Amino acid sequence: MLSKEQNERLTQVGSGTPMGELLRRYWHPVAATSEFSGKFPLKRRLLGEDLLVYRDGNGNYSAIEPVCAHRRATLEFGCIEKDGIRCPYHGWKYDITGQCVDMPAEPANSTYKAKVKLTAYPGMEMGGLVWLYLGPQPQPLLPRFDLFVWDRCLRDIGQVSLPCNFVQIMENSVDPHHVEWLHGMLGRYMRGGSASDDLFSKHAVKIGFDTFEYGIIKRRLVAGQTEESDSWKIGHPLVFPTMLRVGGGGHNQYQIRVPVDDVTTHLYYYSAYQPLDETIAVPHQDVIPLYEMLLRWPDGSPCMDVTEIQDMLVWITQSPIVDRTLERLVTSDVGLHHLRKLYFSEMEKVEQGLDPLGVVRDPAKNTMIELPQERHTYGAGTEFLRATLLNGQAQFSPLLPEIMAMFGLSNLTTDGQLKQAQRPLTD
Numbered sequence: 001m002l003s004k005e006q007n008e009r010l011t012q013v014g015s016g017t018p019m020g021e022l023l024r025r026y027w028h029p030v031a032a033t034s035e036f037s038g039k040f041p042l043k044r045r046l047l048g049e050d051l052l053v054y055r056d057g058n059g060n061y062s063a064i065e066p067v068c069a070h071r072r073a074t075l076e077f078g079c080i081e082k083d084g085i086r087c088p089y090h091g092w093k094y095d096i097t098g099q100c101v102d103m104p105a106e107p108a109n110s111t112y113k114a115k116v117k118l119t120a121y122p123g124m125e126m127g128g129l130v131w132l133y134l135g136p137q138p139q140p141l142l143p144r145f146d147l148f149v150w151d152r153c154l155r156d157i158g159q160v161s162l163p164c165n166f167v168q169i170m171e172n173s174v175d176p177h178h179v180e181w182l183h184g185m186l187g188r189y190m191r192g193g194s195a196s197d198d199l200f201s202k203h204a205v206k207i208g209f210d211t212f213e214y215g216i217i218k219r220r221l222v223a224g225q226t227e228e229s230d231s232w233k234i235g236h237p238l239v240f241p242t243m244l245r246v247g248g249g250g251h252n253q254y255q256i257r258v259p260v261d262d263v264t265t266h267l268y269y270y271s272a273y274q275p276l277d278e279t280i281a282v283p284h285q286d287v288i289p290l291y292e293m294l295l296r297w298p299d300g301s302p303c304m305d306v307t308e309i310q311d312m313l314v315w316i317t318q319s320p321i322v323d324r325t326l327e328r329l330v331t332s333d334v335g336l337h338h339l340r341k342l343y344f345s346e347m348e349k350v351e352q353g354l355d356p357l358g359v360v361r362d363p364a365k366n367t368m369i370e371l372p373q374e375r376h377t378y379g380a381g382t383e384f385l386r387a388t389l390l391n392g393q394a395q396f397s398p399l400l401p402e403i404m405a406m407f408g409l410s411n412l413t414t415d416g417q418l419k420q421a422q423r424p425l426t427d
């Protein structure tokens with residue numbers, strides 16, 4: 001239970017708030033590179049700030065405040081040039097730093113443009129996503145976490161926006177006990193008992209959390225396992241402050257929770273499929289596809305039979321911002337205490353002018369940052385992979401047939417009506 005003030009400190013993401021300032025020390029993805037094919041910039045909102053994101057003719061990404069300094073027309077229909085963006089109304093041009101560099105209707109000897117600057121933020125591409133940094137300079141490095149820079153894998157990116165604060169989503173990532181109920185019990189209730197229901201229903205007899213250089217390592221021992229099992233010995237990380245790494249059996253995923261504002265979070269499910277058997281060939285991929293994840297099927301029924309959507313539909317019901325003055329935390333919520341404590345301590349570091357946990361400034365450390373993740377989740381190997389593909393959000397991916405073929409599981413799927421086609425196969 002938190003006080004009202006603590007809850008506000010934990011959940012408000014705007015500029016000048018303690019959490020907002022902490023989040024401004026990290027890079028956040030706001031788009032897939034595949035979205036930059038149109039004539040105009042992309043409209044985005046990040047940490048409570050409305051922005052237009054574009055790639056100039058030199059290939060540089062930038063985000064600029066959306067309203068022209070001249071007479072308040074929008075740059076939403078701005079023309080993108082080699083070295084900046086030009087307002088459609090009277091042609092004022094801004095470079096990627098937001099500096100006005102041209103006022104074409106002014107006298108040639110006017111120096112007024114030097115006094116006009118819009119707020120702009122740097123952008124960078126990595127792994128098919130465009131990332132923004134909204135914090136103070138000097139900016140840290142964009143951390144090259146493994147899945148974003150791996151060779152030899154097939155990748156896809158699912159996305160969905162949810163009407164709730166990001167912290168309740170992150171709290172789910174340190175709450176292993178929900179798995180056996182929300183995914184095991186409810187999964188069985190929805191699907192009548194599938195292979196994945198059996199996996200997820202396993203009782204967690206012991207859980208553990210350790211802070212490490214990039215976040216929190218989560219460990220879990222389910223009934224029948226020893227402490228030599230992957231899920232205890234290796235575990236998987238919450239990557240501070242807004243990501244979770246999960247997977248097993250050749251599926252590896254970052255779940256990225258992008259705080260749009262206090263009551264909206266945009267999710268990217270970034271998957272890298274890499275067969276554990278190194279002799280299996282991985283097809284070449286030109287573009288990493290971006291696809292939409294559904295909360296409801298076309299007939300209006302909730303996608304409560306899809307593992308990740310079960311989480312999302314519950315997070316939303318906790319209300320846009322959980323009222324933590326009313327909650328009753330118990331022993332099994334130990335992970336939430338750990339995460340909240342970490343958020344509060346890292347906010348204090350920022351207030352003291354220090355870099356918070358996981359900020360990377362040493363290029364020597366940033367060739368590729370490999371994070372630990374169990375390979376045989378629940379000791380289930382390929383069975384975990386099958387459950388992921390057949391009962392998880394992968395069924396929304398346009399890449400599913402190629403992924404199944406790569407793992408030699410093509411016989412388990414059909415084209416077209418995937419939801420209906422897969423149900424009997426999982427019984």
Ligand code: FES
Pocket residue numbers: 068069070071072073087088089090091092
């Ligand atoms: S409003 Fe943008 S140039 Fe006039």
Ligand SMILES: [Fe+2]
Pocket residue numbers: 172178179182183311
């Ligand atoms: Fe979950």
